Amino acid sequence: MPTDRKFISVDDAEEPFFVGVDVGGTGIKIGIVDNLGRPLSWLSIPTESERGAADGAERIAAGVKKAASQAKVSLKDVPQIGLGTPGTMEISAGMILVPHNLPGWENSPIRDLVSAACGKPVTYVNDANAAAFGEFWVGSGQAFNSVVLFTLGTGVGGGIIIGDTWIEGENSIGGELGHIIIDYHETARLCACGHRGHLEAYCSATALVKRTQEALDAGQASSLKRRVRAKLTPIVIAEEAAKGDDLALEIIDDTARYLACGIVTIMHAIDPGAVILGGAMNFGGPGNEVGQRFLARVHQEVALRALEPLSTRTTIDYAMLGSDAGYIGAAGIARLAYQKRQK
DSSP states (O other), X not given: OOTTOOOOOTTTOOSSOEEEEXXXXXXXXXXXXOTTSOEEEEXXXXXXXXXXXXXXXHHHHHHHHHHHHHHTOOGGGOOEEEEEEOSEEEGGGTEEEEOTXXXXXXXXXXXXXXXXXXXXXXXXEEHHHHHHHHHHHHSTTTTOSEEEEEEESSSEEEEEEETTEEOOOTTSOTTOGGGOBSOOXXXXXXXXXXXXXXXXXXXXXXXXXXXXXXXXXXXXXXGGGGGTTTOOOHHHHHHHHHTTOHHHHHHHHHHHHHHHHHHHHHHHHHOOSEEEEESSOSTTGXXXXXXXXXXXXXXXXXXXXXXXXXXXXXEEEEOSSGGGHHHHHHHHHHXXXXXXXXO
């Protein structure tokens, strides 16, 4: 969550207003956004997925009412709601199928449940595509006609936006960038999905910690050894990298190289205007020396592998909206659906 989050007042906002809902494994973010993508209010409620999707929809509706009250917005002035969820889905049917971090929500008509609970039309989208659209609309990608977002966290997610269109695919699995193959060998690292060689098996926070632990177990010298008793995390690794620890720096540089392989693959496939790096694992981001080093190394590794003019013309930068991207993007996608209905 950005520490400098700013809200506008309803008096300064441009109607109509839209609601964005970003469902996560532990929390659901709900925000009211104006026609220009500026948030008026924001709140988070616990997901409590074990209570089921129908219960979740009712609590989302209560959260929408509360967010509207905080913003001093009448729900009569909200024509559409945007809803983003993780997991596999059948978007055209509004179904969430197998959400691994939402036990109890399997095979649920979540779009229609939320629509009925809120009394509003709901646009349903993959959560990573929602975040990508947020960055495209009002974030780091707003100057470009096409944007790819890689989200680096416990896993690796992604979203692809081309000219106001988010890529869902025939089976609602478009933009699953974490499952780009970067190693075809039989000994390639095992992804959480059960297949080998996927980007997520090398670039996620889980993979970062695993690779670090393997190096420590192999006897590689590092100041990280004295921090293992607590818990290895990307933050701990970044902290030791900032102090000059060779292993921590090596692990982060390797992560940049692996990520660059995935980035180049998608660059060659769609030639986007910008590649945006989001998610919690940013090693401090643009305001941090290690974060700057990581981004610079990604640029270097991409330049070694990408065709001209992609290697020099494609912008690669950090995301701007942080954890707000999901609900803002979901609201933006709802806005587009509403505008199409008006034509």
